[in-house]
Amino acid sequence: QKEVEQDPGPLSVPEGAIVSLNCTYSNSAFQYFMWYRQYSRKGPELLMYTYSSGNKEDGRFTAQVDKSSKYISLFIRDSQPSDSATYLCAMSEGGGATNKLIFGTGTLLAVQP
Amino acid sequence: NAGVTQTPKFQVLKTGQSMTLQCAQDMNHEYMSWYRQDPGMGLRLIHYSVGAGITDQGEVPNGYNVSRSTTEDFPLRLLSAAPSQTSVYFCASSYSPGTGLEKLFFGSGTQLSVL
Numbered sequence: 001q002k003e004v005e006q007d008p009g010p011l012s013v014p015e016g017a018i019v020s021l022n023c024t025y026s027n028s029a030f031q032y033f034m035w036y037r038q039y040s041r042k043g044p045e046l047l048m049y050t051y052s053s054g055n056k057e058d059g060r061f062t063a064q065v066d067k068s069s070k071y072i073s074l075f076i077r078d079s080q081p082s083d084s085a086t087y088l089c090a091m092s093e094g095g096g097a098t099n100k101l102i103f104g105t106g107t108l109l110a111v112q113p
Numbered sequence: 114n115a116g117v118t119q120t121p122k123f124q125v126l127k128t129g130q131s132m133t134l135q136c137a138q139d140m141n142h143e144y145m146s147w148y149r150q151d152p153g154m155g156l157r158l159i160h161y162s163v164g165a166g167i168t169d170q171g172e173v174p175n176g177y178n179v180s181r182s183t184t185e186d187f188p189l190r191l192l193s194a195a196p197s198q199t200s201v202y203f204c205a206s207s208y209s210p211g212t213g214l215e216k217l218f219f220g221s222g223t224q225l226s227v228l
Contacts, residue, residue: 043203043219100171105155
């Protein structure tokens with residue numbers, strides 16, 4: 001079983017829809033949770049960053065962490081065609097450079113105009 | 114700032130050939146790393162470095178070598194290419210250890226095919 005599980009999709013939604021992307025994990029020591037966005041043939045870029053449990057909002061994006069359920073989510077409100085990309089969750093135990101990020105396999109999102 | 118620059122963008126090798134993937138960053142980041150991205154496998158860490166002269170293995174280091182002689186550069190060497198090394202390779206960097214580690218800055222990738 002992988003440490004981080006993510007539904008690969010693809011997920012296709014109409015423009016303006018609310019999108020929910022999710023990851024589950026098995027390592028209870030994870031403290032740092034991230035979402036990266038990757039456009040086709042580009043490198044990932046950091047979208048959201050959350051420490052421990054709770055919610056974080058940035059414009060149309062909201063990241064949620066539920067450590068009791070080992071479950072994280074990314075919500076995109078009023079989705080736009082420019083949001084079409086692969087979304088990767090990532091997490092780490094923290095504590096310095098020797099702690100490594102574990103990535104999910106990514107969910108491919110297509111927002112139809 | 115150029116950020117993280119990778120060269121080449123595309124490369125085709127024959128089995129047994131060697132080559133070096135170049136990575137340079139101009140953000141004065143201490144931490145640099147190499148990942149490979151394969152369908153269904155996600156991003157997997159190959160090697161990483163926490164500063165000039167210091168390197169360590171990641172999850173999938175076999176068949177790859179790295180060195181870090183300067184803060185800016187972190188080349189990845191394939192010693193004897195194998196078809197299993199066909200992948201997209203990403204270099205990433207970050208600020209020094211601590212809360213900055215997780216905020217990785219990625220290059221645009223090198224697509225490598227080994228025939």
